[in-house]
Amino acid sequence: MITFALLCDNQHRFDAWFRSAEAFDEQLARGIVSCPVCASIKVEKALMAPAVARSGSDKVTVSSGHPQQAEIRELLRAMRRKVVSEADYVGDRFAEEARKIHFREADARGIYGEATRDEVAGLIDDGVDFLPLPNLPDEHN
Ligand SMILES: [Zn+2]
Numbered sequence: 001m002i003t004f005a006l007l008c009d010n011q012h013r014f015d016a017w018f019r020s021a022e023a024f025d026e027q028l029a030r031g032i033v034s035c036p037v038c039a040s041i042k043v044e045k046a047l048m049a050p051a052v053a054r055s056g057s058d059k060v061t062v063s064s065g066h067p068q069q070a071e072i073r074e075l076l077r078a079m080r081r082k083v084v085s086e087a088d089y090v091g092d093r094f095a096e097e098a099r100k101i102h103f104r105e106a107d108a109r110g111i112y113g114e115a116t117r118d119e120v121a122g123l124i125d126d127g128v129d130f131l132p133l134p135n136l137p138d139e140h141n
Helices: 021-029 069-086 094-102 117-125
Strands: 002-008 013-018 043-045 088-091 111-113
Touching: 002 021, 013 021, 088 094, 094 111, 094 117
Parallel strands: 088 111
Antiparallel strands: 002 013, 002 043
């Protein structure tokens, strides 16, 4: 599996997983790589700022083979769709906004966006309640 940082024509950044670089090119050509925020299929690889670039040896926790895997995946997709459709997208300002809401400096509301590992660690330290939003690999079998 390979993760690409992608950018749609509405400037939404998101990560997506692919079997290989070739699989990404092929899925992009077929128009099935879409932005999770606006569903645009005009997507390209984002240039990662050096400060946020993840090293190739960074590890993610993954699982496979659970008898209910398909069901769990669908629940996670449904969760993601629900959050994305009902919450405000705040992009890179996620940590800042989540903290403001936590300390009642901003209206309580659902938000989602991106945070760096350091920002996530800071939110945990501050006791801010949040949830990882899964980026699931594209359907394939
Ligand atoms: Zn978009």
